[in-house]
Amino acid sequence: MPLSPPEQAPEVLAVEGLRITVNGGRTEAVRDVSFTVRAGESVGLVGESGSGKTLTCRSVLGVLPPGCAVAEGTARLGDTELTALDRRGWERLRGQRLGAVFQDPASYLNPSLTVGRQLAEPLRVRQGLSRSEARERAVQLLGAVGLHQPEEVFHRYPFELSGGMLQRVLIATAVAGDPELLVADEATTALDTVVQAEVLDLLAQLRAERGLALLLVSHDLAVVAEVCDRILVFYAGEVVEDGPTEQVLAAPAHPYTEALLRVASIGDWGRRELAVIPGRPPEAGEAPTGCRFADRCEYAAPQCRSDQPVPLRPAGEGRRTRCVRADDLALAGTGREEVTA
Template sequence: MSRSLPSTTEAPVLAVEGLHITVNGGATEAVRDVSFSVRAGESVGLVGESGSGKTLTCRSVLGVLPPGCEVSQGSARLSGAELTALDRRGWERLRGVNLGAVFQDPASYLNPSLTVGRQLAEPLRVRGGLSRSEARRRAVRLLGSVGLHRPEEVFHRYPFELSGGMLQRVLIATAIAGEPELLVADEATTALDTVVQAEVLDLLARLRAERGLALLLVSHDLAVVAEVCDRILVFYAGEIVEDGPTEQVLAHPAHPYTEALLRVASIGDWERRELAVIPGRPPEAGAAPSGCRFADRCEYARAECGAQDLLPLREFGERGERRTRCVRAGELALSGTVLQEVGA
């Protein structure tokens, strides 16, 4: 399906430049030299194995890094405002207004002793200055806008009375209540069954179209990213190894790791019976091998792949709309989802 991408002349809603994140009190660098942007109405997907740095990157944008983790270098700006320098009060003013978030387990973010309506209406009163009756009416409209049937009844329900899909919709309603510019969805559909997952993805697509919402989506599921996202950032061992329009990346991967992910996922190949795996394992957190960090797992690796101290993320394509961190990208002919050596 062809997508109409947001104009590149508009200033990005989110701009991340040269981001580095350390863990263990600064002893280990878990994210290195990450740069990307998200524009109004655009959806950008972050994919990669567990521990690749995609979730830490998103949590740094939300200001909710785990204890012992911190941004050691780089910049993250939301509509021009620097996020990395914000204190606790600054984050409190931003979250729920300019910035919304949806996570994997909605039940863990809702108070089981309060109705979902009260939890949705309270921020509207405190942050939005609405009266009790106005906040209630607004909350009911929000519950209806995310596809919940009989929102007046749902308003009075407790979290334990709702299904996982309904709870995720409540969390999305809470996230968009302040009409944010950016919504971060971290594995937001992982725990849902296939039908409910599709409904939530359709909802996110509709909210983007109706509100011009910028969406940053983290997922292990390439099929989800293929369905929702305009652009894909492929993370490996704490850095971006490929970045480009979704259709181009999925059809013609420019990095061997992306090709390996696609081979394992085998999107749309429902008749496959053998389980494909990527041999080897990612480097330990904090390890900094020279050159390409994927080299020891890559069937295309040569001596030059490990010869540089820091492998740059190079631009290519007609307008430089794609980037890859592979020194052999120019030597590899791209055919479908399989990389082939030229002349092989």
């Protein structure tokens, strides 16, 4: 189960009113995204492909793809304004206060160098350690992330290690500078179930031991349920719901979240029929008025298609939703199928 940090824990990351454009500013891909992550807290970003969750995380890391840019809003890591950083500022931040782990770890490691050398080199450059000190520290880190016989792993090349071992090496590299925030973007997607569970346990251990804040992107609600204290549900470039994990999964306040849960069917492994969400999300650049999920929503009513964007509003303590019918649907509870437009 997720480990909830104390409410008085300091804010590590604060994102406010984030808007990201693509195609050289001609198309809006992310709109009005605001959230915080506290020390020791894990926040999960979920949603369909193209929903804006990965672009949001890449803006926090300063690695947006060409043609993408932060058009509005702010993102602060502690007292550092990220959206104002230049190249040198990002270089000082990454690997020190900010770490990242991505899908397919082999693509982020040089196949012609041992993993130990690739881990030790940043320790020498960024922390000023001697060659022997960096080697000793690298071996300690490899052991800390659960790699057996870390002294031997230090001398291995990436092609000699399994995908799970490579992901642990990448995590060791990401936490080598003792960062305040770790961004994990689909970090367990390519791993088998057993190795995925081991990596998730490792992330939970690092949070508990180091007070590490974790921002986790995943399409797998079961992973988010296991690891995250809070969930942000993305749809068509917007956050449509957020709140404590257990509450959001037990009683979603937005029909899209409910639809995702039906598709995932967490815990219902005996189900034989595959549920799908009808229709498709809007393409990047499409900006439907009112609720962007209305065309796919079985509960949509005329007020859902107003000419004004739907704002995020409170939906209980610590929760927000972008649904204009949230109160009606909450009253209906499990009988939502009886609620009509």
